[in-house]
Amino acid sequence: MERIDVELGQRSYPIIIQAGLLDSGAQWLSEINTKRLLVVTNEVVAPLYLERCVAMLASTGKTVDTLVLPDGEAHKTLTTLDGIFSRALELGLSRDCALVALGGGVIGDMVGFAAACYQRGVPFIQIPTTLLAQVDSSVGGKTAVNHPLGKNMIGAFHQPSLVLMDINTLATLPAREFAAGMAEVIKYGILWDADFFAWLESHRDDLLAQQPEALNYAIRRCCEIKAEVVAQDETEQGVRALLNLGHTFGHAIEAEQGYGNWLHGEAVATGMVQAAELAQQLDWLDAEAVDRIRALLQAFELPVSAPEGMGFDQFIPHMRRDKKVLDGRLRLILPRTLGRAEVVSDVTEAQLQQLLDPS
Numbered sequence: 001m002e003r004i005d006v007e008l009g010q011r012s013y014p015i016i017i018q019a020g021l022l023d024s025g026a027q028w029l030s031e032i033n034t035k036r037l038l039v040v041t042n043e044v045v046a047p048l049y050l051e052r053c054v055a056m057l058a059s060t061g062k063t064v065d066t067l068v069l070p071d072g073e074a075h076k077t078l079t080t081l082d083g084i085f086s087r088a089l090e091l092g093l094s095r096d097c098a099l100v101a102l103g104g105g106v107i108g109d110m111v112g113f114a115a116a117c118y119q120r121g122v123p124f125i126q127i128p129t130t131l132l133a134q135v136d137s138s139v140g141g142k143t144a145v146n147h148p149l150g151k152n153m154i155g156a157f158h159q160p161s162l163v164l165m166d167i168n169t170l171a172t173l174p175a176r177e178f179a180a181g182m183a184e185v186i187k188y189g190i191l192w193d194a195d196f197f198a199w200l201e202s203h204r205d206d207l208l209a210q211q212p213e214a215l216n217y218a219i220r221r222c223c224e225i226k227a228e229v230v231a232q233d234e235t236e237q238g239v240r241a242l243l244n245l246g247h248t249f250g251h252a253i254e255a256e257q258g259y260g261n262w263l264h265g266e267a268v269a270t271g272m273v274q275a276a277e278l279a280q281q282l283d284w285l286d287a288e289a290v291d292r293i294r295a296l297l298q299a300f301e302l303p304v305s306a307p308e309g310m311g312f313d314q315f316i317p318h319m320r321r322d323k324k325v326l327d328g329r330l331r332l333i334l335p336r337t338l339g340r341a342e343v344v345s346d347v348t349e350a351q352l353q354q355l356l357d358p359s
């Protein structure tokens with residue numbers, strides 16, 4: 001069992017990583033001061049894990065209700081959120097309830113946002129079941145839904161009270177979703193920890209085979225980094241923006257292609273290569289480092305170039321709406337070297353055009 005604490009004063013919480021936790025996690029609920037839980041999941045995860053999750057939660061003596069949502073990024077909307085509120089109200093849940101997110105990042109982001117809003121805020125618990133959710137989205141309290149004009153545009157910072165990760169749930173994850181999670185894993189190596197990046201390169205085959213020790217280490221290291229960054233800067237006033245490496249380009253791809261057509265991790269993989277290429281253009285990063293980033297992502301069969309037909313004119317309207325824009329200026333996260341990223345606010349549109357419309 002691994003325990004990592006996200007240190008945020010009164011909003012601190014533990015991340016517990018353990019195989020089998022879906023059945024054995026009840027002890028961690030003792031500090032959640034509520035008698036009623038609403039578990040929200042989706043139609044793919046429900047048949048796999050809902051019954052076991054409910055049995056584990058109910059063994060604490062709490063009353064457990066459920067809600068099963070449609071699956072997919074296209075449903076990460078205000079309309080779906082309204083369904084969560086309706087279910088909670090129909091059940092008569094008051095402020096002393098807690099919501100439980102059982103699923104990937106889409107469920108986690110929506111349930112977290114519902115918890116931030118329902119009766120002006122109730123606690124929530126993350127039980128992430130995708131690699132992406134375990135290494136990234138279940139930690140740190142960014143919650144949101146999408147808007148047709150932009151990713152995660154409507155949301156709130158609302159920290160979970162507990163994160164329970166059962167790595168056994170990854171056994172049922174489709175290969176494409178596993179790869180998408182690896183994009184965010186590789187992100188931490190590029191932006192924060194060069195040794196971790198090198199470890200990922202040298203354990204590539206173990207990770208591709210989903211060898212448990214390698215997977216466990218990768219998940220733990222990502223959670224440690226995310227916990228450290230979030231503890232320093234909960235609401236992205238500074239260092240937390242680095243976790244957005246590749247996302248200005250990536251979110252543009254997701255929105256432009258239609259939510260769900262490119263997976264978040266796939267779009268971020270391409271966005272990180274674009275950020276690395278831009279850093280090379282600025283003489284920050286040498287060609288060898290860019291090649292290493294590209295090669296590691298490609299080893300997991302992640303895309304490393306923009307979708308067909310998507311150039312400067314398609315990227316730029318989305319990029320101008322990015323949440324990091326300040327005073328009308330784009331702020332991009334670029335790798336300075338492998339293992340260190342920085343916020344840059346003086347990239348010109350001409351430089352972006354050179355990157356996005358090559359030839």
Ligand SMILES: NC(=O)c1ccc[n+]([C@@H]2O[C@H](COP(=O)([O-])OP(=O)(O)OC[C@H]3O[C@@H](n4cnc5c(N)ncnc54)[C@H](O)[C@@H]3O)[C@@H](O)[C@H]2O)c1
Pocket residue numbers: 042044045048071072073076103104105106107109129130131132133136137138139140141142143152169170171172173174177180181264265
């Ligand atoms: N809040 C954050 O800090 C943060 C960080 C990164 C990403 N995100 C968000 O997370 C979302 C992406 O999350 P995701 O990649 O987990 O996608 P997802 O939630 O759509 O899950 C991927 C697919 O796997 C299915 N699934 C989930 N668990 C499974 C399991 N154990 N076995 C089989 N199938 C399973 C899901 O139903 C879905 O079809 C995006 O909306 C992204 O914006 C948020």
Ligand SMILES: O=C(O)C(=O)C[C@@H](O)[C@H](O)[C@H](O)COP(=O)(O)O
Pocket residue numbers: 136140142151152184236240241243244247323
């Ligand atoms: O936790 C963060 O901070 C991140 O930026 C993590 C990202 O991987 C994640 O996709 C996040 O949801 C993006 O945030 P946004 O503010 O750009 O919507």
Ligand SMILES: [Zn+2]
Pocket residue numbers: 136184247264268
């Ligand atoms: Zn992300």
